[in-house]
Amino acid sequence: MAIAGEEYRQAREISGKTRVYAHLAHPSGHVRAPQVFNRAFRARGIDAVTVSIDVAPDDLHAMVSGLHGWRNLAGIGVTTPHKETIVAEVDEIVGLARYIKAINNIRREQDGRLIGTNTDGAGFVAGLKGAGRDPSGRRVLLVGVGGAGRAIAFALVEAGVASLGLANRTRARAERLAGEIEEVFSDASVNVVQPDPAGYDLVVNATTLGMRDDDELPFDVDHLAGGTIVADVVVAVPKTRLMHEAERRGCVPHPGQLMLEGQVDQVIKYLRLEPVSNS
Ligand SMILES: NC(=O)c1ccc[n+]([C@@H]2O[C@H](COP(=O)([O-])OP(=O)(O)OC[C@H]3O[C@@H](n4cnc5c(N)ncnc54)[C@H](OP(=O)(O)O)[C@@H]3O)[C@@H](O)[C@H]2O)c1
Structure with missing residues (x-):
């Protein structure tokens, strides 16, 4: 205008x-x-x-x-x-x-x-779509179900993912979230899983890991297949170690800035x- x-x-x-x-x-x-x-x-x-x-x-x-x-x-x-x-x-x-x-x-x-x-969740999905990475129909692993992770989980299911695996250090939080999602989206395919990225099209880090340089990685990046979209929510550092590792393995890095x-x-x-x- x-x-x-x-x-x-x-x-x-x-x-x-x-x-x-x-x-x-x-x-x-x-x-x-x-x-x-x-x-x-x-x-x-x-x-x-x-x-x-x-x-x-x-x-x-x-x-x-x-x-x-x-x-x-x-x-x-x-x-x-x-x-x-x-x-x-x-x-x-x-x-x-x-x-x-x-x-x-x-x-x-x-x-x-x-x-x-x-x-938060709608922003994450908009960031994916804006980058040409529509999550609809994809098999998704979400690691971390704190505040950001919960919002992303609901938004991904609303966006029509094929399946959603939820992994969290405190497993009970993931189990509770899976139940809450099923109450709202009764036909959603949501499971509590281990944080193993093998076999997914889109893997999301929604933990706080990566905010500090000496943080461990949120999952075993050696199990990532080339071409997997690896998304991070962390914005405290411009490019997290996870984003570097994803790039090095021929994956598609999707940094937290795009969610913001x-x-x-x-x-x-x-x-x-x-x-x-x-x-
Ligand atoms: N890009 C954006 O627009 C945007 C928007 C919102 C938030 N964020 C970022 O998202 C991140 C998460 O924020 P949040 O509000 O969701 O935090 P939160 O509610 O405190 O949740 C933290 C999550 O990280 C997990 N976690 C923490 N330390 C861990 C460890 N050592 N090993 C494994 N898991 C660990 C927690 O697991 P437990 O349940 O076991 O504690 C929980 O799932 C932050 O970096 C925040 O800045 C970005």
Whole structure:
């Protein structure tokens, strides 16, 4: 969309009209969302800004309570450690977030109500599709069923994967998730498995392994067949050891940054943020 010069300039300058998309974390030093979203708002001519807010768990309730009256607040992005606890603080939850039981985005309605959703899984699927790697019909192994893994699991099943193997260090969490998915998608093929990547078309690391250089690998990469799509969720480092190993073995590396970027358009749409008008 073409944007008139003066309005375009205003979209790049924070003013009294600028909407705020706050990004909630604790700690917040490692988050990438402010850079990603501020770049996206500028590129799309949207008069909004993302700032990071570092709030400790004990202060969460008081902080969220104060948001209802913040009139130029578009919404809040939520990450560790608040995604699950903040569920109790919002007025309504929509989409797969009702089953994931964790939210990572909140929209503030004009009447002050806070509506939560979860774009992690949808962002992951959008990232795959955007790279020409539609997960539909593929045999998928998902290693790690923490917050991100749960969201990805529901979204992959919704996207129509042929089968989904769930592996987790704490097996009981994978078993619980498999049962929860079957309650929602009764014809889904979901099994709890070992973290062995042999025989899958798409293998996903949704653990925290890879955030530090000395982390072990999430599964035995010697069992990867060439051509397997190997996806990571980790964004704390630009290219994890898993991505290097996948590349070395003739697999298709799919870094965590693509999941983050896959969420951008969905979040902007969810927050109902529009480019400044050129009329
Ligand atoms: N790319 C994106 O847009 C995006 C979005 C969201 C999150 N993330 C990233 O996703 C990662 C996971 O975040 P999360 O919120 O899901 O974390 P989380 O809820 O704390 O879950 C951590 C997961 O990692 C597993 N794990 C931790 N240490 C392990 C080890 N030593 N060996 C095997 N498994 C281990 C845990 O297994 P147990 O259940 O056994 O503890 C659990 O499955 C983080 O790096 C986060 O930054 C990226």
